[in-house]
Amino acid sequence: xVRKLNKNEEKIAIASLSAFLLIAVILSLLLGSVFISPGxxxxxxxxxxxxxxxxxxxxxxxxxxxxxxxMLQGILRNPLAxxxxxxxxxxxxxGAAISIALGAQFxxxxxxxxxxxxxxxxxxxxxxxYKLSQVGGRTAPETLILAGVAFSAFASAILSFIIIVSGSLxxxxxxxxxxxxxxxxxxxxxxxxYALVGAGVAYFFSKELNALLLGEEMAITLGVNVENTxxxxxxxxxxxxxxxxxxxxxxxxxxxxxxxxxxxxxxxxHRLLIPVAALSGMLLMVVADTISRTILSPMxxxxxxxxxxxxxxxxxxxxxxxxxEGK
Amino acid sequence: xxxLKIENxxxxxxxxxxxxxxxxxxxxxxxxxxxxxxxxxxxTTLLRAIIGLLSRDAGSIVxxxxxxxxxxxRELARRVAFVPQLMEPVDGFTVEELVLLGRTPYFNRFxxxxxxxxxxxxxxxxxxxxxxxKDRPTTDLSGGEFxxxxxxxxxxxxxxxxxxxxxxxxLDIRFQVNICKLLRKLRSHRSIIATFHDLNLASRFCxxxxxxxxxxxxxxxxxxxxxxxxxxxxAYRIKVSVRNNPRTKKAKYVLLP
Numbered sequence: 112x113v114r115k116l117n118k119n120e121e122k123i124a125i126a127s128l129s130a131f132l133l134i135a136v137i138l139s140l141l142l143g144s145v146f147i148s149p150g151x152x153x154x155x156x157x158x159x160x161x162x163x164x165x166x167x168x169x170x171x172x173x174x175x176x177x178x179x180x181x182m183l184q185g186i187l188r189n190p191l192a193x194x195x196x197x198x199x200x201x202x203x204x205x206g207a208a209i210s211i212a213l214g215a216q217f218x219x220x221x222x223x224x225x226x227x228x229x230x231x232x233x234x235x236x237x238x239x240x241y242k243l244s245q246v247g248g249r250t251a252p253e254t255l256i257l258a259g260v261a262f263s264a265f266a267s268a269i270l271s272f273i274i275i276v277s278g279s280l281x282x283x284x285x286x287x288x289x290x291x292x293x294x295x296x297x298x299x300x301x302x303x304x305y306a307l308v309g310a311g312v313a314y315f316f317s318k319e320l321n322a323l324l325l326g327e328e329m330a331i332t333l334g335v336n337v338e339n340t341x342x343x344x345x346x347x348x349x350x351x352x353x354x355x356x357x358x359x360x361x362x363x364x365x366x367x368x369x370x371x372x373x374x375x376x377x378x379x380x381h382r383l384l385i386p387v388a389a390l391s392g393m394l395l396m397v398v399a400d401t402i403s404r405t406i407l408s409p410m411x412x413x414x415x416x417x418x419x420x421x422x423x424x425x426x427x428x429x430x431x432x433x434x435x436e437g438k
Numbered sequence: 439x440x441x442l443k444i445e446n447x448x449x450x451x452x453x454x455x456x457x458x459x460x461x462x463x464x465x466x467x468x469x470x471x472x473x474x475x476x477x478x479x480x481x482t483t484l485l486r487a488i489i490g491l492l493s494r495d496a497g498s499i500v501x502x503x504x505x506x507x508x509x510x511x512r513e514l515a516r517r518v519a520f521v522p523q524l525m526e527p528v529d530g531f532t533v534e535e536l537v538l539l540g541r542t543p544y545f546n547r548f549x550x551x552x553x554x555x556x557x558x559x560x561x562x563x564x565x566x567x568x569x570x571x572k573d574r575p576t577t578d579l580s581g582g583e584f585x586x587x588x589x590x591x592x593x594x595x596x597x598x599x600x601x602x603x604x605x606x607x608x609l610d611i612r613f614q615v616n617i618c619k620l621l622r623k624l625r626s627h628r629s630i631i632a633t634f635h636d637l638n639l640a641s642r643f644c645x646x647x648x649x650x651x652x653x654x655x656x657x658x659x660x661x662x663x664x665x666x667x668x669x670x671x672x673a674y675r676i677k678v679s680v681r682n683n684p685r686t687k688k689a690k691y692v693l694l695p
Contacts, residue, residue, distance in 0.1 A: 318545045322542045324531070325526075325528065325539060328491055332515060332520040333595070334513075334516070334543035335511070335542065336511055374530065379528065380535060
């Protein structure tokens, strides 16, 4: 059962999540395939050039995907919505696959070819889906979701075709599973603006997202411009997800489950849901990434596998407990 | 003083087949207006036009001193609030949080609810006697309790006009009377317009009735002027006799055998 937090408890929840995040970041910096004592670590290249950018990138991806998921579930009023529902993953995958298959080597604005093509194709995908689902200047959420699903099916057919004719199955498959192994300061700096601006947009639109909890028509009678809100939040959520996909491939689970998870615990008030989901998404990604690179070290397990293996049973437990208490 | 003035209103979902045909009336401050009429007569359509969910094909709607087309969504939401026939509770929201949603038209982009908003919500909760329930999850309430929450949410908008679509249709008779009494009390400083199926209930509590049929007004005025055997025959094709309740002096129809 959702328990209503009072103002003090809200502050404590946010403060303790931030503290956990800080501890997780420090532990993650200490752990790795090479053991380095904390004293030596401060002066080592491994900390500054490898571990720190990777931990920061993990946290940023966690924020991007969880907030993107919160926004999409809110505006589409659909619990199955996630950052990938409008074809971002499918578009990004086709972009990355083309780039890998062609062995393209170019750099735009300091971004290398695979992330750049993945980013561009993700946004093309969302744009096509959005345009296809527009009827008479209006977009119904159901049409949007169905168009996203249909477009994804189409794009995954293209993806399979590319994989088969190119023979780069392994490279493409690894990209699809998602990984942070390509983390660099360049990647971190590329996604930071998306994370900051996106989180700000989400937070300052939380009153619209709250009004939408009552349904689209009620939100209109509360003075919300539903069409504009939807367009702005769709744009922000898509840019956030596309940025995440371009640097880390298809990391599943965070964007779908974190919003649900947090809603089950603290309720759907977006004013609190957004900061708590952002912190939780960051925490989950940092912890999962640490596990993924240390548990079978030096081998790395794709982070999406770790997250689903640990997170899915825990989520099911929460869901069942909630249903049982509801009875 | 008139709060709402509707002139020659034509609207509907298809311009070739308007639901409301040339409707005109006005509502004064302090009035509790009941919109009655058979299914499909345009009662809900009328409310949707006043709240701006439905655009007009012709005619004018004036709210206070403003024509509806000159008010933006937020300005309209500060003047007119709407309680739909069935509002869904919000899973995970308490009564107080849901009532606070009624303050949405007063929030600024970069700020959240302030003292005024909490005061307005507290006042609305008090008016609807929800004080004991304010921390309860909205999903735990009975139909009658939740209907009060829905009205409190609309009242927190501090509207000049409160619109309710069949506020009593899914409540038992105790809550029907309960809600109507509350509404009658709330009409001072604003006006209330509600659609009803139950003519006797509407006649008992409303200060004015408007009887619609096929999108046209076939009678309007004080309840005993509207609830007459002739009007009911015209609207519903049902034969009734009408008596005055000796205590309330309100017109009340009784079906003829």
